[in-house]
Amino acid sequence: MKEHIMFRMAGKEDLDAIVKMLADDVLGKVREQYTNPLPEGYLKAFQAIDADPNNELVVACRENDIIGVMQITFTPYLTHQGSWRATIEGVRTSSSVRGQGVGTQMINWAIERAKELGCSLVQLTTDKQRDDALRFYQKLGFNATHEGMKIKL
Amino acid sequence: MKEHIMFRMAGKEDLDAIVKMLADDVLGKVREQYTNPLPEGYLKAFQAIDADPNNELVVACRENDIIGVMQITFTPYLTHQGSWRATIEGVRTSSSVRGQGVGTQMINWAIERAKELGCSLVQLTTDKQRDDALRFYQKLGFNATHEGMKIKL
Numbered sequence: 001m002k003e004h005i006m007f008r009m010a011g012k013e014d015l016d017a018i019v020k021m022l023a024d025d026v027l028g029k030v031r032e033q034y035t036n037p038l039p040e041g042y043l044k045a046f047q048a049i050d051a052d053p054n055n056e057l058v059v060a061c062r063e064n065d066i067i068g069v070m071q072i073t074f075t076p077y078l079t080h081q082g083s084w085r086a087t088i089e090g091v092r093t094s095s096s097v098r099g100q101g102v103g104t105q106m107i108n109w110a111i112e113r114a115k116e117l118g119c120s121l122v123q124l125t126t127d128k129q130r131d132d133a134l135r136f137y138q139k140l141g142f143n144a145t146h147e148g149m150k151i152k153l
Numbered sequence: 154m155k156e157h158i159m160f161r162m163a164g165k166e167d168l169d170a171i172v173k174m175l176a177d178d179v180l181g182k183v184r185e186q187y188t189n190p191l192p193e194g195y196l197k198a199f200q201a202i203d204a205d206p207n208n209e210l211v212v213a214c215r216e217n218d219i220i221g222v223m224q225i226t227f228t229p230y231l232t233h234q235g236s237w238r239a240t241i242e243g244v245r246t247s248s249s250v251r252g253q254g255v256g257t258q259m260i261n262w263a264i265e266r267a268k269e270l271g272c273s274l275v276q277l278t279t280d281k282q283r284d285d286a287l288r289f290y291q292k293l294g295f296n297a298t299h300e301g302m303k304i305k306l
Binding site: 028032039044057073075076078079081087114120129141143146148150152 | 175185192196198199205208210228230236237264268278281290293295300305306
């Protein structure tokens with residue numbers, strides 16, 4: 001039987017569960033800080049995301065548990081004769097559900113959401129250190145056509 | 154003498170010059186449409202960008218000429234303990250000024266703008282078909298740490 005997962009916009013009360021997932025990650029464990037209380041930066045960032053109509057912080061839930069999180073940013077561009085793109089970022093699933101296809105359901109949900117809002121493209125970048133992620137996204141139909149370049153300020 | 158370039162937010166009256174640049178590009182020539190009047194999609198996209206406080210369409214000008222355009226998107230994220238990122242997209246310079254360092258001045262301006270607004274990261278993706286772009290951005294300090302993946306809807 002296919003696992004029933006519910007998707008909804010995250011609320012402030014979900015922040016603890018979300019940061020726990022962000023910190024429980026091979027790269028996140030060195031750069032996140034899951035403490036009680038949470039560092040104030042998380043709340044400020046949540047409020048900024050929540051206030052922006054072009055940003056959606058989405059949680060995947062099973063019964064009362066939050067088992068996944070991702071952020072989708074919708075951006076209007078002049079290119080391609082004027083178009084909207086959806087950018088998926090910060091995709092994490094709870095370590096308790098890994099290997100159960102939750103990530104696949106999340107990305108497919110994001111693609112449907114992007115279609116619903118009239119986007120012509122869904123994009124994301126994945127760290128080259130994440131060996132499995134490239135194959136995961138390729139299986140879902142993404143093409144690695146671009147170099148993802150970053151500069152820290 | 155270093156060329157004096159002025160940067161400002163684009164207005165509706167700049168749209169013709171901007172689309173002309175987007176269409177005069179190795180990839181843009183097949184996907185853009187520079188006609189008079191312009192396809193309505195460009196105006197709609199301009200209005201959406203203009204209305205979004207987290208998106209800036211910036212033009213580079215020399216005297217009365219528009220010689221470059223780029224879009225900067227500012228996005229709040231929970232990751233890195235709550236942070237803002239700037240994403241640069243749709244960077245184009247007029248073919249009349251190529252090789253004069255205009256692109257370098259544009260990207261450096263975008264980096265300064267991102268610092269001014271408190272971003273911790275500047276990011277962009279560049280099509281792997283654009284041979285020179287990777288080296289151009291590496292010279293400016295960007296690292297190609299990520300795969301840029303896309304799916305057309």
